[in-house]
Amino acid sequence: MKIAVCVKQVPDTWAEKTLQASDSTLDRDAADGVMNELDEYAVEEALQLAEAQGGEVTVVTMGPERAAETVRKALSMGADNGIHLVDASLHGSDALATSYALAETLKGRGFDLVIFGSESTDARMSVVPAMVAERLGLPQLTFAQKVEVVGDRVTIQRVSEAGYDTVEASLPALVSVVEKVNEPRYPSFKGIMAAKKKPVETLSIADAGLDAAKLGLSAAWSSVEDFAARPPKAAGTVVTDAGDGGAKIADYLSEHKFI
Amino acid sequence: MGEVLVLVEQSDGGVKKVTTELLTLARSLGEASAVWVGPGYSDAAAATLAEFGAGTVYVAGDAAYADHPVAPKAEVLAQLVAEKAPIAVLVASTADGKESAGRLAVKTNSGVITDAVAVSPDLIATQSVFGGSTVVHSKVTAGTPIISVRPNSIAPVAAPGAAARVDVAVDLSDAAKKATVTGRTVAAKGGRPDLAEASIVVSGGRGVGGPEGFGVIEALADSLKAAVGASRAATDAGWYPHQFQVGQTGKTVSPQLYIANGISGAIQHRAGMQTSKTIIVVNKDPEAPIFELADFGVVGDLFTVVFQLTEEIGKRAH
Numbered sequence: 001m002k003i004a005v006c007v008k009q010v011p012d013t014w015a016e017k018t019l020q021a022s023d024s025t026l027d028r029d030a031a032d033g034v035m036n037e038l039d040e041y042a043v044e045e046a047l048q049l050a051e052a053q054g055g056e057v058t059v060v061t062m063g064p065e066r067a068a069e070t071v072r073k074a075l076s077m078g079a080d081n082g083i084h085l086v087d088a089s090l091h092g093s094d095a096l097a098t099s100y101a102l103a104e105t106l107k108g109r110g111f112d113l114v115i116f117g118s119e120s121t122d123a124r125m126s127v128v129p130a131m132v133a134e135r136l137g138l139p140q141l142t143f144a145q146k147v148e149v150v151g152d153r154v155t156i157q158r159v160s161e162a163g164y165d166t167v168e169a170s171l172p173a174l175v176s177v178v179e180k181v182n183e184p185r186y187p188s189f190k191g192i193m194a195a196k197k198k199p200v201e202t203l204s205i206a207d208a209g210l211d212a213a214k215l216g217l218s219a220a221w222s223s224v225e226d227f228a229a230r231p232p233k234a235a236g237t238v239v240t241d242a243g244d245g246g247a248k249i250a251d252y253l254s255e256h257k258f259i
Numbered sequence: 260m261g262e263v264l265v266l267v268e269q270s271d272g273g274v275k276k277v278t279t280e281l282l283t284l285a286r287s288l289g290e291a292s293a294v295w296v297g298p299g300y301s302d303a304a305a306a307t308l309a310e311f312g313a314g315t316v317y318v319a320g321d322a323a324y325a326d327h328p329v330a331p332k333a334e335v336l337a338q339l340v341a342e343k344a345p346i347a348v349l350v351a352s353t354a355d356g357k358e359s360a361g362r363l364a365v366k367t368n369s370g371v372i373t374d375a376v377a378v379s380p381d382l383i384a385t386q387s388v389f390g391g392s393t394v395v396h397s398k399v400t401a402g403t404p405i406i407s408v409r410p411n412s413i414a415p416v417a418a419p420g421a422a423a424r425v426d427v428a429v430d431l432s433d434a435a436k437k438a439t440v441t442g443r444t445v446a447a448k449g450g451r452p453d454l455a456e457a458s459i460v461v462s463g464g465r466g467v468g469g470p471e472g473f474g475v476i477e478a479l480a481d482s483l484k485a486a487v488g489a490s491r492a493a494t495d496a497g498w499y500p501h502q503f504q505v506g507q508t509g510k511t512v513s514p515q516l517y518i519a520n521g522i523s524g525a526i527q528h529r530a531g532m533q534t535s536k537t538i539i540v541v542n543k544d545p546e547a548p549i550f551e552l553a554d555f556g557v558v559g560d561l562f563t564v565v566f567q568l569t570e571e572i573g574k575r576a577h
Contacts, residue, residue, distance in 0.1 A: 016526070017389040024395075037508060095371065096364055121507055124388075125373045126354065127361030130329060134362040139437035140329055143354050145501075155441075158328060159502065161270075161353065161453055163446035167328055169438040179508055180501050221370030221402065225383055227395040236538075238550055241559025246567025249539055250575060252555045256537060258459070258516050259483070259572050 001055035001149070001171075003046045004111040005079065006102055006132075007039040009063050009070040010122040017122060023217055024224035025092050026122055028064070035070045038117025040077075040184040041177050045147055046115050047078045048182065053149065056080045058111070062090060062101055068200065075195035076187035082200035085208055092217025095123070099131030101215060105208050107136065111172060113154065118143050118176040129176040139169030142176040261289040261346030264317075264339055266332060266359060267308070268351045272299040274307040276456050277351040279415035281408055282311040286418060288380055289346050290314050293422070294339060296332045297325040300424075309422035311415060319427045329355055330435035333362035338429045340367050340403050347382055352407040352511075353455065360405045369402025376412040376513070376534065390507065390530030409534075410456045411513045446502065454503060457486035459516045460535070462505055463498075464490035464528070466521020466542060466561050470498040475565050476520060482572040488512065488532075490522045506531035521561045524549025541565060 011017050015031035035043075046057045059074035061067050062085035071082040085105055093101065106114060114136075116129040133140035141147075144156035145164060152171045157164040159178055187195070205212055213219060239248060253259045263285040268275040278293070285291035293313040295304065300318050308316050317339055324331040336348060336359065348363065350356035352374050364371035375384035382404050386395045399405070454460065461480040463473055473487070480487045489499040491506050505512055507530035517535035522528055524540075524547055532538075533552060540549050540556035541564045550556050557564050 016392065019393060019395070095361065099361075099365065119508075122389075124507075124511075125361075126357050127364075127371065127373065130358035130361040131365050134330075134333070134365045134434075137434040137437075139434075140358070141438055142328075142358060157444075158440075159354070160443070161455070163444045163502075165328065165440050166442035166444070167438050168441050173438070220400070221364070221368075222372055222397055222399045225396040225398055227393055230387070230392055230394050233552060236550075236552075236554040236556060238540075238545070238553060238556035238558060240545070241557050241564055244567075245541070245557035245559045245564040246569075247571050249541075249555065249557060249564070249568045250571035252539070253516075253572070254575060258537075259575055 001050065001053055001112045002110055003050055003055055003057045004060050004106055004109070004114045005039070005042050005046045005057060005074065006060045006114065006116045007043065007070055007074055008036045008061060008120050009033040009067040010036045010120055019227050023092060024227060025217065033066055033069060035073050036117055036120045038119055038177065038179060041179050041181050042115045042117045043074045043077050043079060044182045044184040045177050049113070049147070049149055058083060060102065060105060061085070062098065071200055072195055073187065075198045076192040077185055078191060081198055084200055084202050086202060087205040089205055089212050089216045092220060093215050094220040094222060095125050095127050095131060096221050097215045097219055099128050099135055101208070101210055102128070103132050103135035104210055105203065106132070113149070113171060114138065114174045116176040118178050129174060133174040136174070138172055138174040141167050141169055141173055144175055144177045145180040147175055147177065147181060262292050262343055263289045264336065264343070264345045264348045265291060265293050265313070266336060266348070266350040266356060267293050267295045268353060268356065269297065269299070272301040272304060274304050276415065277410040279307065279311040280410065280413040281349045281351060282308070282313055283416045284378060284408060284413045285349055286312050288378065288382065291420065292317065294336060295319065296335050298322040305422050305424070309420050310417050312418040312420035313422045314420050315425055316422050317425050317427045319429060321428065323431065326440055327431070327436055328438055328440055329358045330362060330438070331431055332359040333366060334431055334435055335427060335429050336363045337366040339427065345403060347404045347406060350405070350407045352409045357407050360407050364405050367402050369405050370399030371405040372397055372399060373407045375406050375408045378406055378408070387534050390526055391533030409511065409513055411458070411515070446500070451480060452484065452486045454486040454488060454510055455512060457512070458514050459483045459485035460488045460505070460512050460514045461485045461518045461520070462488035462490065462522060463493055463520045464522030465492040467493060467498065473499050475562055479518070479565050479569045482569050490528045519549050520565055522549055523547045524552065
């Protein structure tokens, strides 16, 4: 089984994130870059499937040069090889452009399964996996809390508002995972050493056969008019419980008509 | 006035509250039309859509549309966009809503904006990003604006509409039929409101101390007819089911009232609840960063304070 895992480098989850005044894009240099947390679960799921059934795991990313660190991390967890789409004209690409670039990069490589994390911690749109499925005509099995592959059938549990839906399709298929799906491994020392020798294909947009007019900030299908830091919230009242803390909250709630 | 399509969020044949919010918003932008995809369109659903001002309801009622996730909704919307040339399409910021929006954007070569909390009459969307720390105004610049709107962002206001039913049939593409829903499992939720839609959310974190501690949180929630949430510390520890996690890697909520109990307020959690209208905090640590968000906070033992609060609410309700 050939599995592709799409990963994204994002600013450290615990860092404050800001937009740049110059072009209203995320300031990616202001914080350490890390692999998007849910993508670690995607890598883990790919590795477990490949370990159980035999197969090859290719990690795919698009992003600036330092996004290579994220490819390397996935390789040190155990992925076999990597593809890094890097090009100055990708900067500022929105979800539509990103899905176009990823779909074109994945196309024709014979992947049986493409796995994503269901959301990135920076943009938090959760639309790129569905868009890539749409572009490639692949069955969409997203928001999976459980993934099972038997023969050429893949079955997932899609998290729903009420519980979960069981969704099935034949391979090739596209899956996105939520963090309930597994527990990602830490790279071992051996894994880190081995990763240094694993092949990573670096592609420009020309190498990937992409149309520059459909990429980057100037091609975006939406634009930021303006942005501002949220005005700090006026300080509220904080009291120390002196045996009547609960009653005081009740007073506040009735004053504000909640009860 | 142009037409604004609203994709209906359904629950047991009825219409979810978020749809009434979206219809209210749609009326401020143009003529509101609802789009129902799947079987089970009922008189009750029609009555709600009429009450909140849908002029037209497009009903794509074939049972097959419910057999496949997301793609049928996008294909029905794409056909309506081509036929009706609406000025905008609004969907709820749920997994299904956002994914339908994403696929529709690809199909119609249109821009998509997710998680708007407001949309102005000239279709500029307001988003609250990075855990609510930054407010962004943005606009779709190509195709038909497709905007997903966060539940609880708009106060629903009734205004009668005709809700004239127009049946729609769309031949699903082969690609849309490749993934099939073969079962639906409903987790017991004890009759509490849906977390993402609830007007009041009561949450517990590390300070709750264990699974049994959540009994106190649930009792408070029930006294307020609220949903129960949990911080990642609590769900990771297995104290409360994962689907109730509020935060950057869980659900984003924006209720009228959020009560955070024993939650320190790391960015991970704040990102999921910072836009709540009123925030109440109970925590024994006066230095906990969650107090920065509090409209009203009590430093004290969670169990004593929450128990007393629940009792007081009970007394005052009678």
